[in-house]
Amino acid sequence: MAGMNRQIRLKSRPAGTPTTASFEAVDAPTPAPAAGEVLRRTLYLSLDPYMRGRMSDAPSYAQPVNLGEVMCGHTVSEVVESRDPAFRPGDIVAGYDGWQQYASGPGKDLRKLDPSGPPVSTALGVLGMPGFTAYVGLHDIGRPRAGETVVVSAASGAVGSVVGQLATIAGCRAVGVAGSREKCRFVVDELGFQACVNYKTDDLAAALKEACPAGVDVYFDNVGGAVFAAVLRIINRGARIPLCGMISEYNATEHPAGPNLRPLLVNRATIKGFIVSDHYDRFGAFLGEVTPLVRDGRLKFREDIVDGLDAAPAALIGLFEGRNFGKMLVRVSDSGR
Numbered sequence: 001m002a003g004m005n006r007q008i009r010l011k012s013r014p015a016g017t018p019t020t021a022s023f024e025a026v027d028a029p030t031p032a033p034a035a036g037e038v039l040r041r042t043l044y045l046s047l048d049p050y051m052r053g054r055m056s057d058a059p060s061y062a063q064p065v066n067l068g069e070v071m072c073g074h075t076v077s078e079v080v081e082s083r084d085p086a087f088r089p090g091d092i093v094a095g096y097d098g099w100q101q102y103a104s105g106p107g108k109d110l111r112k113l114d115p116s117g118p119p120v121s122t123a124l125g126v127l128g129m130p131g132f133t134a135y136v137g138l139h140d141i142g143r144p145r146a147g148e149t150v151v152v153s154a155a156s157g158a159v160g161s162v163v164g165q166l167a168t169i170a171g172c173r174a175v176g177v178a179g180s181r182e183k184c185r186f187v188v189d190e191l192g193f194q195a196c197v198n199y200k201t202d203d204l205a206a207a208l209k210e211a212c213p214a215g216v217d218v219y220f221d222n223v224g225g226a227v228f229a230a231v232l233r234i235i236n237r238g239a240r241i242p243l244c245g246m247i248s249e250y251n252a253t254e255h256p257a258g259p260n261l262r263p264l265l266v267n268r269a270t271i272k273g274f275i276v277s278d279h280y281d282r283f284g285a286f287l288g289e290v291t292p293l294v295r296d297g298r299l300k301f302r303e304d305i306v307d308g309l310d311a312a313p314a315a316l317i318g319l320f321e322g323r324n325f326g327k328m329l330v331r332v333s334d335s336g337r
């Protein structure tokens with residue numbers, strides 16, 4: 001297939017907060033599928049906080065994106081041409097094609113989606129990596145029991161929104177922490193959390209105490225920093241803390257001062273970091289459990305969609321300023337159908 005393939009590549013490694021100058025847009029030739037390969041056009045690209053780590057060459061759990069390489073990312077695409085008998089033009093697939101309009105590669109790297117199910121974009125959010133992260137961290141490490149209080153930060157976002165709803169379904173009191181009044185209202189009124197604290201305007205310690213009169217049994221940490229430190233002060237004996245993310249620190253150039261860990265000791269609390277990619281053997285079980293909840297409207301999701309690949313750099317940067325409201329996606333192209 002002739003034609004151009006718009007790509008966004010990593011141009012330079014940012015120090016501190018990235019700017020759009022870290023990226024460069026390039027029009028490359030559209031690849032031709034080799035034997036056994038599938039050529040697909042990207043419909044949606046997922047933007048996720050972990051991408052900040054891939055822009056850096058500091059040692060981490062995953063390889064960085066090389067300078068000049070296409071930025072990585074989960075995608076939902078439409079098959080354009082297939083040299084793999086398992087796929088046909090028009091099939092909708094989830095993959096990891098990165099920030100580009102077209103990609104070609106082996107069909108084994110793709111997962112077929114059912115277009116008659118929930119919107120295919122959910123394969124990047126509530127029914128994709130972020131939703132699965134919430135499921136694994138909450139169930140394996142949080143182990144919430146009915147009647148307990150579960151606090152989650154970045155509560156209106158892709159991971160946090162699912163954590164709180166799964167906690168509510170498990171019979172817990174779900175308390176969110178989010179960065180605006182509008183986000184807090186959404187978390188309580190739309191998602192059904194019992195309370196939400198605005199960490200930007202509320203007196204954090206006092207508001208958390210009021211929202212969690214029986215203390216905190218599970219704290220699902222997405223942000224680290226001041227919110228983490230404040231929640232630690234009211235954790236209960238035997239509390240569990242899934243350490244999922246530390247977005248408040250991803251752009252830091254100096255190692256921030258650590259929180260006071262004494263409450264962990266005196267309350268015999270458990271804290272455990274986890275990386276979702278270690279758990280994909282259970283992705284099928286997750287989809288089996290959570291897809292019906294989404295289909296029936298018992299688990300709600302919100303997407304924040306920008307149009308066109310060129311909008312991706314600014315939208316990624318916005319994640320670190322709380323500019324997104326819901327799962328951050330780029331609509332790269334419309335389905336040809």
Ligand SMILES: NC(=O)c1ccc[n+]([C@@H]2O[C@H](COP(=O)([O-])OP(=O)(O)OC[C@H]3O[C@@H](n4cnc5c(N)ncnc54)[C@H](OP(=O)(O)O)[C@@H]3O)[C@@H](O)[C@H]2O)c1
Pocket residue numbers: 048049050129130133154155156157158159160177178179180183222223225227243244245246247248249274275276277319320321322323324325326327328
């Ligand atoms: N361990 C894993 O395998 C794994 C997998 C997926 C995601 N994660 C982590 O989970 C967390 C949430 O990811 P997500 O995809 O669901 O993102 P998200 O919540 O949809 O978007 C990021 C949100 O983080 C909040 N935020 C940004 N800067 C902040 C700061 N300085 N202090 C406090 N909050 C801040 C903002 O919400 P507010 O406006 O509410 O501040 C922003 O909207 C991230 O830390 C991510 O790295 C970990």
